[in-house]
Amino acid sequence: MSVAAVAPPAVSRWRDVRRIALRSPTFLSGAAIVLFWVGCALFGARLTPYDPLADDVINSLMPPSSEHWFGTDQLGRDVFSRVIAGARDILTVAPLATGLGTAAGASLGLASGYFGGWFDAIVGRIIDAFLALPLIVVSLLALTALGTSNATVVAVIGLSFTPIIARTVRAAVLGERELDYVVACHLRMESSAYIMFVEILPNVVAPVLVEATVRLGYAIFAVATLSFLGFGIQPPSPDWGLSIATNYSLVGDYYWTVLFDALAIASLVIGVNLLADGLEHAVRD
């Protein structure tokens, strides 16, 4: 046994997480579904066989055929093209909302866990109060008050996620705060901001990432619901929730006008949840 005097490569925890994730069927199948929809969101407009917004009233409400794979809707628009192109808005709004909620929640949770004391107590009570409110009802009220646009949807959903992310981060920070490396920071006169964001944050990223992915699933669902209710993404977008809202009265005779949009929402939510599941396992092991 001879110990070669070569430098061991610096191996951070994330390399293990990546390797475990890339071997997990759960993570990989989730990633495949999500990547498919992300591809549609990015390049969909160029890939669709028809213009998703173009009316063709003569061919309205055609059932699925070789020409129109998913049939056509009331205005004769190609449903397949609309499903592909419909990924764009929801995949813009939902991740942005999740990102906003994660950033705000992580900051609040870091501060609350790190400073503790009365600040933590007050933030904790406010979080409890917020979590007791029903998400969709509050969102509807807020959107009615603020007016509906993609930006307000992002803001409303993002802020509604802030408390729960803050709570996750706070719990992780409480564990870290007691560790001696934080004491070592005090003994070299680091600022609170440095300790929170440079020292503690990297160690709580794992639970934040998992929570954010779970939240992304909820965000997609929330955006679709709001759009269905008319408070989310606005026409003429080929958004899935919006399309279902337009066509749901026809579902008895013309199922294809609703089914494929619904499947799209379901598959994306399932994909994100699989991703979150796989990620959680990888982080935990």
Next chain:
Amino acid sequence: MLSATETPALEIEDLRFAYTVRGREREVLHSLSLRIGRGESYGLVGESGCGKSTAALAAMRYLPANGRIVAGSVRIDGRDLYRLSNQDLRRLRCDVVSMVYQDPGRALNPSLTIGRQLREVFEVAGRGGAESAAGARDMLRRVRIADPDRVLDRYPHQLSGGMQQRVCIAMALASNPALLILDEPTTGLDATIEAEVLDLIAQLRADFGTAILFISHNLAVVAEMCDRVGILYGGALAEEGAARDLFESPRHPYTAALLQCLPRAGQQKQQGRLQTIPGALPSPGEIVSGCAFADRCAYTQARCRTEAPLLRDIGGRRTRCHFPERIAAAAPGSVDAACPTREPAPALLRLDQISKTYATVHGPAKVLHEISLELRAGETLGVVGESGSGKSTLAKVILGLAPHDAGGRIELGSATLPRDLRRRAGDQVKAIQIVFQNPEGALNRSHAVDRIIGRALTKLSGLAGAVRAGRVASLLESMQVAARYFHVFPRQLSGGLKQRVAIARAFAGEPRIVVCDEPTSALDVSVQAAILNLLAELQAQKSVAYVFISHDLGVVRYIADRIMVLYLGRVLEIGSAAQVFAGPHHPYTEALLSSAPSLEGSPRDRVALKGEIPSVLERQAGCVFHSRCPRKFGALCETEPPPLREFEPGHALRCHLPVDELGRS
């Protein structure tokens, strides 16, 4: 020794055990063989990662999901453990073999009373309700719990660690097993409690005639407790023999080196450095051709690297070495590089009447009582005491992490130190740094080594750029951290290397005082010696002063110039290391000294302490120690707190007894 006809209590034969980690199988036990006769106590000793806990689990067939027996067999009481049906296995674990774990707090169910948990053991064995209750009470009495009825109604958290471990032992012995496995049963306990539990185990062996497999990293404990000892290294026995023989004249270089790593009785840093073992422990599952110890051995020959030695018999003992006669012939290692005795320097840090009170839900808890002391440049003050004595609070008060009560004063040099760290000037903060007990939590696992040290240099020495990079390298080199570790993350370092990095960080700002809070208690023996040497060397070079907190009296005696004994936040004794060890001792110091297990000579008579350390919340009249003191002589002890009397220059203690009646070593 066991006779050939008798069935041994435990017989492990050529056991090879492997874990599957990340898809790869790593063999952590390589053909382990040992036998424990009926009523015999066998000590299995080794450093972390040598496979001792795996051996214990394998002997109970508590296999983790990723563990597998590759070859070999385990027989308990003649029955092959790995051929038993699940039902028979359950019977065997119920009747024949029991285990006691390291942490009694986690071994007991927190939501059931002690009585309920003890009765369960009897009920599993098929006894009726009344019989079980009587059995539970009887078992508690047999583990020397004075009022079993009171303890039976309690929950585990209402008992101290020592009591919890007694209860665990009572549960383990309830079925009168043929074999009892003890996995580091006293490692988490204080010295006086440890002594109590060890005494209890020794007495119970006599009562029950149970065979014991005693697993420990502590050579002295095993030497005291066991008839025979096996030294485990890299997943195989390096040496085995009768305890006294083995520790007196080791026949394997690893055993010999381990013994030399421990500070010998009376050895002090002025007399020279401790012996160390070069290199690192093999990582579990490492494939080695030749002898596993060859890279670290002082006697290695060409043959050692090519041919793995077998465990062979040499007159009543066994060794896995090609050249055991060389160790027998070798003289004990010589000492080198003695550090010179220093001239007395002026006082650097002065504590004057320092108290600390914490507010708790039960009211104020005063954990430090009017502590005064002086620390000189280049001096080490050893702080000794059991948990709850206020050692760590004292460290926090000095560092400014826990502001002391108003009224006292801390002076650094000629200036008074503000109580709160945040109010101290930059130079004052820089001057006092700390080395933590557990290097695991002390280093940020998301930052690489050079970043950790670099940041400390930026903040404490104001360095940047190439100058800083150069200083990072030279600082780490002076801690004997090889350049190949500069860019790695803490998780890639061994415990000893992590502690070196932590020490480097503490020294980044050229501190004048470093608080060492049990800096070696989380480390293996061979690593501990190297860290103590490093600390002694740094002190000799930089004349930094240490406040060295430890529960290990051998370590304190080696490193400390002066020693302070704390009990419930009061100084019971303070003096030079020689004075405190030679006596006259405070009765508490005497108990501490006598409870430390030792490799040298036969076990001494222990000064047993009664009861538990009282809570800091209890207000005690008289001497704080009177409730446990074996030398209490009357009402005076209960009514009048004794003053701290200096009865010879530099040596003071707090006791009503006249000095000439106090114990001496």
